[in-house]
Amino acid sequence: MSLRLTVDGPRWRAHLLATAAGHPGIVPVAKGNGYGFTIGRLARRVQWLHEHAEQTGTPVDLMAVGTYRELAQAASRYAGDLLVLTPWRPVGGAVEVPEATDHRVVHTISRVQDLRDLTDRDPGARFVLEQLTSMRRHGMTRRELAEAAEVVADRRLPGLRGLALHLPLNNASHLGEVTRLVNDAVAAGIATRTVFVSHLTRDELVRLRSTYPDFSFRPRIGTDLWLGDRGALTVTSTVLDVHPLDRGEAFGYRGRSMPTSGHLLVVSGGTAHGIGLEAPSGEQSIRARAATLARGGMDAAGFVRSPFSIDGKQRLFAEPPHMQASMLFVPSGARVPAIGEDIDVRVRFTATDFDDVVVG
Ligand SMILES: *Cc1c(COP(=O)(O)O)cnc(C)c1O
Numbered sequence: 541m542s543l544r545l546t547v548d549g550p551r552w553r554a555h556l557l558a559t560a561a562g563h564p565g566i567v568p569v570a571k572g573n574g575y576g577f578t579i580g581r582l583a584r585r586v587q588w589l590h591e592h593a594e595q596t597g598t599p600v601d602l603m604a605v606g607t608y609r610e611l612a613q614a615a616s617r618y619a620g621d622l623l624v625l626t627p628w629r630p631v632g633g634a635v636e637v638p639e640a641t642d643h644r645v646v647h648t649i650s651r652v653q654d655l656r657d658l659t660d661r662d663p664g665a666r667f668v669l670e671q672l673t674s675m676r677r678h679g680m681t682r683r684e685l686a687e688a689a690e691v692v693a694d695r696r697l698p699g700l701r702g703l704a705l706h707l708p709l710n711n712a713s714h715l716g717e718v719t720r721l722v723n724d725a726v727a728a729g730i731a732t733r734t735v736f737v738s739h740l741t742r743d744e745l746v747r748l749r750s751t752y753p754d755f756s757f758r759p760r761i762g763t764d765l766w767l768g769d770r771g772a773l774t775v776t777s778t779v780l781d782v783h784p785l786d787r788g789e790a791f792g793y794r795g796r797s798m799p800t801s802g803h804l805l806v807v808s809g810g811t812a813h814g815i816g817l818e819a820p821s822g823e824q825s826i827r828a829r830a831a832t833l834a835r836g837g838m839d840a841a842g843f844v845r846s847p848f849s850i851d852g853k854q855r856l857f858a859e860p861p862h863m864q865a866s867m868l869f870v871p872s873g874a875r876v877p878a879i880g881e882d883i884d885v886r887v888r889f890t891a892t893d894f895d896d897v898v899v900g
Contacts, residue, residue: 571606608633
């Protein structure tokens with residue numbers, strides 16, 4: 541009776557090993573909802589990846605979490621170092637890391653004043669220096685990076701672990717941008733030869749490594765690691781109830797009625813799980829909408845597509861999803877699943893909280 545993620549274990553683990561093998565120096569990312577798996581489960585899996593270093597050819601001595609608050613979920617399940625992706629600031633969780641975890645943390649520094657502040661507090665703190673990319677999220681400009689390099693040199697800081705670049709998710713090549721940023725860092729006299737990057741293809745990494753043979757490029761990977769083999773992942777929802785409905789009969793929170801007869805299905809999965817409304821239909825043009833209206837279709841009557849499907853057919857929500865369940869409409873003529881049966885759901889893994897994750 542749940543919204544469940546079922547993982548084909550052997551296939552998923554084979555994909556994880558292959559991804560690590562193809563990305564030497566990989567830094568697995570586990571943040572937010574843990575890509576649907578939870579951060580704790582992923583942290584255990586990162587430990588497992590590290591233990592398979594002989595097979596993959598790459599130790600996994602570092603994993604990344606998103607925020608300071610997330611450290612605790614990873615720290616008890618993974619023994620290596622923990623990179624926090626959200627930049628350090630002199631407030632909140634960043635300055636309250638428990639001592640037991642503190643020595644394993646690698647901070648992300650995106651402002652010169654934060655580098656001074658962090659190392660005033662802890663001269664031995666470990667950190668990466670984030671450069672501003674075309675994402676324009678966090679990071680230092682070329683001038684600021686040069687200033688940071690001076691701080692590192694003047695204070696003889698031992699904790700510099702590398703540069704960090706967060707690149708956009710686009711199809712165009714990142715090589716020009718990365719080359720410019722690495723050249724900026726070299727010109728700034730930064731005393732590190734490690735660059736942490738995101739969203740580069742394997743081919744781009746290979747080319748960068750040949751352009752900068754004395755540098756080590758370490759890819760931070762979340763989505764392509766955990767969710768890269770979608771065929772290994774199945775999401776299902778349990779049918780909780782079924783009610784036959786005649787045309788015109790009322791149902792639901794708002795007492796609306798059905799323009800045609802069929803069945804009302806109550807299934808697991810609602811707003812608390814991250815189940816949301818889908819776009820009404822693929823047909824967005826005014827002409828297409830007018831044609832749908834003329835046909836008197838269900839979507840014309842205001843029923844929207846749901847992410848749930850039965851026998852391969854995507855079904856309409858009978859009304860917007862409830863907190864933990866959703867009501868679907870099954871038109872007469874279609875097979876009505878039994879109570880207790882599982883049906884398929886399409887979800888965004890990064891926005892879904894499953895009741896159950898079953899790894900086979
Ligand atoms: C989330 C994140 C990643 C991983 O992104 P994916 O698209 O899930 O691989 C890498 N770097 C930073 C800074 C991030 O915030």
